[in-house]
Amino acid sequence: MFSETAAHEYLSRFQALARELQINLVPGTLSQLHPTATNGLPLVNVAYWIDRTGTILGSYVKKNLWHPERVRYAKGPAPHAVFETEFGRTAFLICWDVMFAEPFRILSSLDVDLIVVPSYWLGNDGDGQPHNPDSEREFLRHALPTRAFEAGAAVIYVNVGGDPEAGYIGMSQVALPLVGVKDNIVLGPTDPPCVVDLGPNWKQVLADAERVYKIRADRAGDEWHY
Known part of the structure; x- marks a missing residue:
């Protein structure tokens, strides 16, 4: 898990790595700034699937939060x-x-x-x-x-x-x-x-x-x- 808010920088690096090695890659999870935070919870926890071409095929924002996480993380809203x-x-x-x-x-x-x-x-x-x-x-x-x-x-x-x-x-x-x-x-x-x-x-x-x-x-x- 990367506790970095500069998640897009890391994500692009992982995309380049997947493309270079021609592998499917799930780089753990990335902590990202909540795009529309209005409740004082600044972060979301996101997993990405990167395919062999470096393309992001899917992502998921964590929905069920371990109780110590709830002071900083927002729950994923999507089904x-x-x-x-x-x-x-x-x-x-x-x-x-x-x-x-x-x-x-x-x-x-x-x-x-x-x-x-x-x-x-x-x-x-x-x-x-x-x-x-x-x-x-x-x-x-x-x-x-x-x-x-x-x-x-x-x-x-x-x-x-x-x-x-x-x-x-x-x-x-x-x-x-x-x-x-x-x-x-x-x-x-x-x-x-x-x-x-x-x-x-x-x-x-x-x-x-x-x-x-x-x-x-x-x-x-x-x-x-x-």
């Missing part, structure tokens, strides 16, 4: 949405959004294939409770595959890494319905950066999950009443 990439129908969520099933269900109703979740989630975020010092890791271990099953989509969760003594827990992972955490890959706080391949048949996994569970069909039916 959750999908955008097209070479991987299919793609969407962003950011960090604390993972706590809530609703955004995943909304994206599922939009036939999303891939949900990318940049995150800055520390192990000491739950300080002050005496029940389980490992509570944040425990949540992330279970929530991401659950959200993938609920949404019928691939979920790529990318968390910040760093010194465990400073609270960094990693837990970056790729989750798929039916599969769970892909190949049991759960990156730790000191793991080197790596690229995780979804595999050639990940879209078939999504199709098989819907065939088996029919979650999207059920939600679209007249009998769905929640």
Whole structure:
């Protein structure tokens, strides 16, 4: 996460990098000046998808704010949405959004294939409770595959890494319905950066999950009443 208000300068650099390396790039999130701040909250937290040509294909302003963020950040006003990439129908969520099933269900109703979740989630975020010092890791271990099953989509969760003594827990992972955490890959706080391949048949996994569970069909039916 870049806590810089000169976000457009960084964004243009990342666009140039994606173009140079011919890669799709999600550069974490950028803190930007709120374009129409009227409530004293000067910033918004934004994720961008940059394609191989350096073109921005989609963006998302974080909607669910962790309570310490609310003194500086404004909530994203736009509805959750999908955008097209070479991987299919793609969407962003950011960090604390993972706590809530609703955004995943909304994206599922939009036939999303891939949900990318940049995150800055520390192990000491739950300080002050005496029940389980490992509570944040425990949540992330279970929530991401659950959200993938609920949404019928691939979920790529990318968390910040760093010194465990400073609270960094990693837990970056790729989750798929039916599969769970892909190949049991759960990156730790000191793991080197790596690229995780979804595999050639990940879209078939999504199709098989819907065939088996029919979650999207059920939600679209007249009998769905929640």
